[in-house]
Each structure stands twice: as C-alpha cells, then as structure tokens.
Amino acid sequence: MADLRSLIYVSEATRPLSEADLGAMLYASRAHNATVGVTGLLIFERSVGPKGRFVQCLEGEGDSVARVFARRIVGASQHTTIEVVWEGPIERRDFADWSMKYARSIDAAPAETTDLLRRTGRLWP
Numbered sequence: 001m002a003d004l005r006s007l008i009y010v011s012e013a014t015r016p017l018s019e020a021d022l023g024a025m026l027y028a029s030r031a032h033n034a035t036v037g038v039t040g041l042l043i044f045e046r047s048v049g050p051k052g053r054f055v056q057c058l059e060g061e062g063d064s065v066a067r068v069f070a071r072r073i074v075g076a077s078q079h080t081t082i083e084v085v086w087e088g089p090i091e092r093r094d095f096a097d098w099s100m101k102y103a104r105s106i107d108a109a110p111a112e113t114t115d116l117l118r119r120t121g122r123l124w125p
C-alpha cells in the first residue's frame with residue numbers, strides 16, 4: 001500500500017460503559033473499518049480516570065484513517081477530550097488481521113504493541 005499511516009489518540013469515557021456498550025461499539029466499528037481497509041487496536045482501561053480511558057490505534061491508507069477519525073470517531077457520544085498522541089507514516093501494519101482488536105489493558109495486547117508503546121511513551125508508566 002502506497003500511503004500507509006497510523007493515528008493514535010487517547011480519550012475519556014463520558015459515562016460508565018457496560019460490556020454490552022463496548023460490544024456494540026466494536027461491532028459497528030469493525031463492520032465499517034472492514035469496508036474501508038482500516039485496522040487497529042482499541043484499549044479501554046476502565047480504572048483510569050473517572051469513567052475510563054480509551055487509547056486507540058488506527059492504521060490504513062491515509063485518507064481512510066483520516067476519514068474514520070473525523071467522521072466516525074470524533075463525534076461519538078461515548079467519549080470526549082480526544083487527544084491525538086501520534087500520527088505519521090508506518091512501514092507495515094501492526095494489527096493487519098484486526099478490523100479492530102480489543103484489549104482491556106496494554107498488558108492484554110502484548111504481541112503487537114512494541115511500536116505503540118514507543119510512540120505513546122508517556123501514557124503508560
């Protein structure tokens with residue numbers, strides 16, 4: 001793929017989210033991402049901050065990543081204070097097999113997260 005890029009952001013949950021809430025979000029996200037060639041990882045850390053923290057890594061063709069982020073993610077009601085912590089070109093996908101992998105902590109997704117940890121160094125002590 002010519003223009004492969006990644007975007008990583010962090011955000012705060014706006015309300016307590018149940019497993020069913022998360023399941024519905026993931027279902028909708030995976031269905032859409034699959035149609036536009038976006039892959040990635042969503043971490044939801046329930047115990048960080050008042051209602052939980054999201055860290056999401058999106059990867060794919062640059063325009064596709066930008067569109068998913070701007071049109072689908074920024075306006076979603078379940079989170080707020082969205083802050084992009086890394087954005088740039090990548091040589092290969094870390095989550096090629098996942099239209100959106102899900103993890104409850106950085107430790108629960110160890111294999112592919114070396115680059116993620118490097119790029120988001122300040123998020124995890």
Ligand SMILES: Cc1cc2nc3c(=O)[nH]c(=O)nc-3n(C[C@H](O)[C@H](O)[C@H](O)COP(=O)(O)O)c2cc1C
Binds near residue numbers: 029032073075079
């Ligand atoms: C943390 C988070 C991550 C999301 N990731 C994606 C995604 O990767 N792809 C996508 O198409 N939509 C994504 N969405 C949007 C959801 O699929 C869905 O459209 C949204 O949560 C709908 O919520 P609302 O109608 O209550 O605002 C995400 C939403 C949130 C809150």
